[in-house]
Amino acid sequence: MSQTARTHGAQLRIPATYMRGGTSKGVFFRLDDLPEAARVPGEARDRLLLRVIGSPDPYQKQIDGMGGATSSTSKTVILSKSESPDHDVDYLFGQVAIDRAFVDWSGNCGNLSAAVGPFAVANGLVDPARVPDNGVVEVRIWQVNIAKTIVCQVPVTDGQVQESGDFELDGVTFPAAEVPVAFKDPADGEGAIFPTGNLVDDLAVPGVGTLEATLINAGIPTVFVNAADLGYTGTELQEAINNDAEALARFEAIRAHGALKMGLIKELAEATARQHTPKVAFVAPPASYSASSGKAVEAGEIDLLVRALSMGKLHHAMMGTAAVAIASAAAIEGTLVNRAAGGGKRNAVTFGHPSGTLRVGAEASLVGGRWVIDEAVMSRSARVLMEGWVRVPAETL
Template sequence: MRGKLMTQALQSQLKIAATYMRGGTSKGVFFALDDLPVEAQQPGPARDALLLRVIGSPDPYGKQTDGMGGATSSTSKTVIVSKSQQPDHDVDYLFGQVAIDRAFVDWSGNCGNLTAAVGAFAIAQGLISSGKLPRNGIAEVRIWQANIAKTIIAKVPMRDGLVQELGDFELDGVTFPAAEVQVEFVSPSAADARLFPSGNLVDRIHSDDFGEINATFINAGIPTIFVNAAELGFSGCELQGEINSNRDTLAKLERLRAQGALQMGLISSLEEAKTRQHTPKLAWVAAPQDYQASSGKAVNAHDVDLLVRAMSMGQLHHAMMGTAAVAIAAAAAVPGTLVHQAANSASNKADNSIVFGHPSGTLKVGAKAHESTSGWHIDKAIMSRSARVLMEGWVRVPKCW
C-alpha cells in the first residue's frame, strides 16, 4: 500500500486547458469537452473525480484552498461546452455544481449566471461558425442546456471580431461594470414536468419548524419553492450574515426545502434531499420595503416590485441565482402565485417585467406566460447579465481516478 502511495506521489500532474470565467454573479472553471482527459469526456466517476479535484473538494476546512473553488456555492462551479449535437443549436452546455465539503457533483440543474459566459467562451474556443459572427454587433448563440434539455439564446456583443467584455452595464452583486449580455430562456419549464407540479398556484406545506405554511411550487429555470417571508418569521430584508451565521436557522430551512422537494415529486424520501442539494431552490418573498444592501447601497421600496431571498447549497445566496431569477419572473407572470401576490402592483406592466430586491441590490427580469386547457405555460424569460474572462491557460491536477 505504501509503495502505491509513493508511486502516486511521484506522478506528474495533468495539464488541462481551461478558462476561469465570471458569469453574472458566479464564477466557474470552463472546459471544452475535447480538452478533458478521455476518461472524463463521458459522464461517470472519472469526470466527477476530476472536477472535484479541480475545484478543491471535498474540503473539511470549507475553504477549497487546494483548488479553484472560492468556498461558496457561487464559486464552486464547473462548465463543459462542446459543439452541439442538437439541430439548430450551436453548442451544448453542461453544468456541474460542486459540493464544498462532500465528494459530490450535482448535475440536476442549470446555472443561469454562468449561462451568460457560455456564448463568449464558445466564440473564443472556435466552437461557433465564423459565418454566424458579426465583426461588430450582436452574436446570437443558441445554447442547448444539457442538464435540463432546454434552449437558451445568449446575445453576445462583438467588437472588431472579438467578444466585447468591457462596458458600462452594472449588475448588483458584481463590483465592476462590463458589457451587457442578454440571456433568453426559451420555454424554461422542465420538459417532463408541469409548470406547477401539483396543478395548484398555491399549496400548503407542512413543516415541524414553521407549521402549515403557503407555498408556490414551480418548474421554470430551476425547480423552486416560494414561501412568504412573514410565515418564516422573516422580513424579506435579510442579508447573508443574518442567516448563514445561524446553524439552527439553516437546518430549519433545509428541512423545509426537503419537505418541498418531496411534495414536488423530485425525491422519494426526505433522506434523498442530502444527495440533491442544487435543486430545488427555496426562496421567500415579501412586499417592497426600504433596506440597505450588503454593499451599503440603499434600496428604496419604490424602486422594486417585491423582495426575494433565496437559498443555494444550504446558504443564503449573496445576490440571486440566474435560474432562480427565471423562476421569479415566471411565477410573477402568473396571477395567483405567492410571487405575483407580493408583486401585485407590477402585474400590469406593459413589458411583463418586474424588479426585485435581493441581498446585493436589485435585478430586472421578465417573462411571457399564457394559459391553455392544459394549464399555464411560460413562453420565455429574459434577463441581462454580464461575463468576463478572468484567467485562461491550464489547470493542473493529479490523476485522481
C-alpha cells in the same frame, strides 16, 4: 530517487478557462480537452472536477483548488460543439459540493449561462460565418442538464468578443458588457410549471409548521414561501441567515419537504443527495433597505423583495435560474411571488435581493388549462478571468 518521486507522477495539465458569468464564477472546459476517462459521465469525471475545485474540503475553504468556498464559486462547465443543427453549443453544468465528494448534475446555472455564449464564440464553437466583425451574434445553447434552449446575445468588436462595457449588475463590483440571456420554455419537465397543479400549496414541514408555498418548475425547481410566515421581513442580508444554524436547518427542512411534494424525490432522505435543486426562497412586499454594499434600495424602485438559498446558504445576490423562476411566478396571478409584487397581470418585475436589484421579464399564458412560459429574459455580463491550464495530481484519474 525519493519515495515520493517513485510513487507520484507529474500533475495532469488540462486546458481550462476561469470565467465570471453574472454573479457566479466557474472553471470552463471544452469536452475534447478533458482526459479521455472524463469525457463521459461517471466517477472519473466527478473525481476530476472535485479535485479541480478542491473538494471535498472539511475546512470548507477549497484552498487546494479553484473553488471559492461558496455555492457561487464552486462550479464547473463542460462545453462542446452541438450535434443539433438548431444549436451552436452543448452546455453541461456541474455544481460541486464544498465539504462532500459530490457533483450535482440535476440543474442549470443561470448566471454562468451568460458566460457560455462568449466562451463559445471565442473558442470556435460558433460558426465563424455567423460572427460579425462588429455587432451582436446570437448564440443558441442547448442546456444538457435540463434539456432546454438558452439564447445569448453576445457583443462583438473587431471580430472579438466584447467583454468590457458600462453595464452594471448588482452583486458584481465592476461594470462590463451587457449580455442579454433568454431562457426558452423554461418549465422543467414536460411543461409542468406547477407539479402539484396548484398555484399555492399548503406545505407541512415538521418542526416548522404548515406554510403557504408556491412550488414552481421554471428555470430551476423552486419553493417560494412568505417571509412573514418565517418571522422575516425580506430585507435580510447573508449574515442574518447564514450565521443562524437553526434558521439554516429550517430552510433545509422546507427545501426537503418541498422536493418531496414536487415529486423531485421519492423519500425525504434523498434530499441530501440533491443539494442543487430545488432552491428555496422567501418573498415579501417592497420595503427600503441597505444592500450588502451599502447601496440604498428604496421601496419605490422595486416590485417585491426576494431572498434565496443555494447549497444551504443565503445567496449573496440571486441565482440566474431562480431569477427565471421569479419572473415566471410573478407573471402568473395568484402565486406568492405575484401577490408580493401587488398582484395583477405583469410581464416584468424588479426585485430587491441582498446585493441590490434585478429586473426580469416573462410572458405567461394559459393554454389548455395549463400555464405556459414562452421565455424568461434578463441581462447579465461575463468576463474571462484567466485562461491556460488547470493542474491536478495524476492519481486523480
